[in-house]
Amino acid sequence: MPNTNSFNAFEDLDAKGSPLSASARDGIWLLDDDASMLRALGRLLNSAGFIVEKFNHPAAFLSRLEQARCQVAVLDVWMPVMSGLEVQACLRRDSPETQIIFMSGRDDPSVRRTALDAGAVAFLAKPFEDDVMLQFVRKAVAG
Numbered sequence: 001m002p003n004t005n006s007f008n009a010f011e012d013l014d015a016k017g018s019p020l021s022a023s024a025r026d027g028i029w030l031l032d033d034d035a036s037m038l039r040a041l042g043r044l045l046n047s048a049g050f051i052v053e054k055f056n057h058p059a060a061f062l063s064r065l066e067q068a069r070c071q072v073a074v075l076d077v078w079m080p081v082m083s084g085l086e087v088q089a090c091l092r093r094d095s096p097e098t099q100i101i102f103m104s105g106r107d108d109p110s111v112r113r114t115a116l117d118a119g120a121v122a123f124l125a126k127p128f129e130d131d132v133m134l135q136f137v138r139k140a141v142a143g
Contacts, residue, residue, distance in 0.1 A: 028141075050141075077104035085115060104123070121140050
C-alpha cells in the first residue's frame, strides 16, 4: 500500500525541496513567459530577502491560488494564451487583496492606464532598474 503522507509532503516543498514557510504561501509571485526574465527577477527579489514563486504560464499561476495566497503579483502584460490584464481581472475576482505590479516590453499608454485604473500599484516598462522594481515590491508588501 503506497504511503499517501509522503505524496502530501511534496505539496509543501519549494523548488529547492525545503519546506515552505507561512511567508512563502503569502509571497511574491512572478508571471512571465520569458524564462530568463523569471530567473533574473527571482534572483533579484531573493537577494533582497523576498520569498518568490515563479510561473511561466497564466493557468499555473491562477491554479496556485487554490492552495496559497499571493501577497504581491508581478505580471508581464504580453503573454500567449492570456494577457496580464486578463490575469489581473481573475485576481481582482479571486484574490482581491493581492497587490499587482505590471511589467511590459511595450509601454502602451492605453494598456498602462487600463492596468492602473483596474488597481495595479505600478507599471514598469522593460528594461527597468532593479532598484525601481525593489522599491515598488517593498511598497506593495507594506500595503
